[in-house]
Amino acid sequence: MIPFGDLRAEFGEIGPEIHGAVNRVLESGWFVLGEEVRAFEEEFSSFVGVNHAVGVGNGTDAIQLALQALGVGAGDEVITAANTCVPTLTGICATGAVPRLVDVTADTLVMDYGSLEKAITDRTKAIVPVHLYGHPCPMSSIMAIAGNKNLVVVEDCAQAHGATLGGKQCGTFGHTAAFSFYPSKNLGAYGDGGAVVTSDQAVADKVTSLRNYGQTERYYHDDPGVNSRLDEIQAAILRTKLPYLKKWNERRRELASRYTEGLKNTPLTIPVEEPGAESSWHLYVVRTSNRDGLQQHLKDKGIGTVLHYPVPIHLQKAFAAMGYVKGDFPASEQACDEVLSLPLYPYMPEEHVDTVVKAIREFFG
Numbered sequence: 001m002i003p004f005g006d007l008r009a010e011f012g013e014i015g016p017e018i019h020g021a022v023n024r025v026l027e028s029g030w031f032v033l034g035e036e037v038r039a040f041e042e043e044f045s046s047f048v049g050v051n052h053a054v055g056v057g058n059g060t061d062a063i064q065l066a067l068q069a070l071g072v073g074a075g076d077e078v079i080t081a082a083n084t085c086v087p088t089l090t091g092i093c094a095t096g097a098v099p100r101l102v103d104v105t106a107d108t109l110v111m112d113y114g115s116l117e118k119a120i121t122d123r124t125k126a127i128v129p130v131h132l133y134g135h136p137c138p139m140s141s142i143m144a145i146a147g148n149k150n151l152v153v154v155e156d157c158a159q160a161h162g163a164t165l166g167g168k169q170c171g172t173f174g175h176t177a178a179f180s181f182y183p184s185k186n187l188g189a190y191g192d193g194g195a196v197v198t199s200d201q202a203v204a205d206k207v208t209s210l211r212n213y214g215q216t217e218r219y220y221h222d223d224p225g226v227n228s229r230l231d232e233i234q235a236a237i238l239r240t241k242l243p244y245l246k247k248w249n250e251r252r253r254e255l256a257s258r259y260t261e262g263l264k265n266t267p268l269t270i271p272v273e274e275p276g277a278e279s280s281w282h283l284y285v286v287r288t289s290n291r292d293g294l295q296q297h298l299k300d301k302g303i304g305t306v307l308h309y310p311v312p313i314h315l316q317k318a319f320a321a322m323g324y325v326k327g328d329f330p331a332s333e334q335a336c337d338e339v340l341s342l343p344l345y346p347y348m349p350e351e352h353v354d355t356v357v358k359a360i361r362e363f364f365g
């Protein structure tokens with residue numbers, strides 16, 4: 001059996017440290033918005049290279065609160081990519097804004113900035129580029145378009161902890177960025193968690209208030225806000241794991257290179273990095289027109305794979321009201337028919353990569 005992912009091996013290495021961190025919180029008697037969250041916010045903002053991080057309940061809320069803090073709300077339009085996962089849209093819709101979509105490029109499967117300008121209307125207020133699978137979006141082009149049109153940008157970094165572009169981390173390009181710490185992410189909590197990062201003090205202050213029922217000082221509220229706080233136990237766990245992130249990302253990169261080497265000269269389309277871009281290798285996503293056959297073959301061999309994602313956003317029932325139809329975003333539609341994510345996690349043994357490669361080669365004969 002080769003699982004798609006496995007967090008137990010990680011716990012095998014860092015378990016004693018985690019127990020120590022959790023006990024520290026239990027013994028402190030303080031569980032919400034305390035010293036652990038404050039320290040994690042400081043450590044994570046310095047890791048990303050921005051002035052502020054604000055811990056929130058999850059990555060979806062991080063997108064919502066980042067947009068709201070930038071003034072996005074009902075009546076506005078927010079543009080994102082048709083090839084993303086639903087929570088990007090959930091976060092946008094929660095602000096009351098209307099999501100609009102653009103297609104992705106056929107090679108990296110992230111937002112095609114060439115289509116971006118055409119999607120901008122008088123009501124467009126924000127762009128949410130998604131660094132999908134960990135591959136950075138073309139941020140200098142996106143920021144240039146945003147600058148010309150006076151739009152704000154929230155990077156969706158849920159899959160891109162530690163990914164870089166021109167040596168700068170994802171999360172430092174937009175006006176703000178949203179991170180998820182869902183357990184399977186490159187930096188994952190042992191439960192839900194998220195953060196908004198920004199170098200803008202006013203935006204950080206706004207998110208800090210919004211996450212806590214819009215409170216500015218105790219029992220004084222400027223906005224109804226929401227309840228979306230990173231809790232002390234998750235913050236303590238994230239503080240324990242953050243120092244390992246670089247090493248874990250390097251390990252993901254090594255395993256990804258091993259796949260790339262092993263899968264050369266097969267009919268698969270293998271993932272590429274644009275010049276100057278370093279993926280966080282959150283996912284290793286191959287493509288083939290016989291995706292379902294390959295997935296079944298790997299399943300028969302006990303190898304777990306996942307589809308990220310089987311249905312493009314514009315064809316999800318939930319978003320039918322946007323009025324898009326099949327054919328509107330051909331690259332995203334083709335991606336959804338062809339993508340297959342192979343097992344990849346930092347503690348995956350190299351031999352498992354070799355076994356997956358062998359099974360794929362067998363499939364193609």
Ligand SMILES: Cc1ncc(COP(=O)(O)O)c(C=O)c1O
Pocket residue numbers: 058059060061084085087088130132156158159179180181182192193194
């Ligand atoms: C690209 C992307 N955006 C947003 C989210 C939402 O994060 P969360 O599950 O923490 O709400 C996720 C994770 O599921 C994601 O992968």
